[in-house]
Amino acid sequence: MTLQWRYTTRDDLSVLSLSGSLGEQALARFGGAVGWALARGTGPVVLDLTALSGWSADGQRAIADAARQLATHQRTLELAAIPADGSLVPDGRCPLMPVHPDLDAALAAHGAQTDGTEARQEWRTTAWPGGAS
Template identity: 40%
Template sequence: MSMQWEFATQRDMGVMTLTGFLGQDATHRFQGAFDWAVARCSGPLVVDMAALRGWNCSGEDAILDATGRLPADRGPLAVCGLGERGAHVLTPPAALSAIRLFPDLETALPALAAS
């Protein structure tokens, strides 16, 4: 199963929802989708991973690499929906301050709006 994505704007923030599997075969697709989303929103960007069936190290690396393409005035990339599934390179200290983690989209949006 390949990775699919959708983009929406909520509360002046971009929300990129991922579904499927984010693996090595999907990293190029993710990078293109991420760059497309960045170009179409001016506020913070949230990557919602709650609907992903899974990911591997290549997928995690693609998300971490994307943080370098997010303009500095947008703040750190927000990632939500990891749930009980671990993502080693997306969690501190590996991600340092490049990624803010939230349990779900309903938590991420108000927290980002307040900051």
């Protein structure tokens, strides 16, 4: 299954949602999505993993790398709805990544609306579930 992503900016944070599997074949696409987030948003990035079907060790390392990359721009990466195995174990070089049980909890932690009314702009891959942009 190919990795798909949707990036949404909000007032003081952004959400990068993933769908599919984050494995070795998806690393370049995930890296591109993180670059997109760096270029188009400010504040924390919530990585919404609700629709992620799985992740490999390479995918987990890519998430830790993304957290380090965002930190160099004074931005944080937060995780929402990690896959059921919950096996993400960042190394000692990784900045703190808060983990939220779901996207609504992550948004609430920042005082953001959970009904989508604060969304400003959205970009997504063509095959994102629910339609193309």
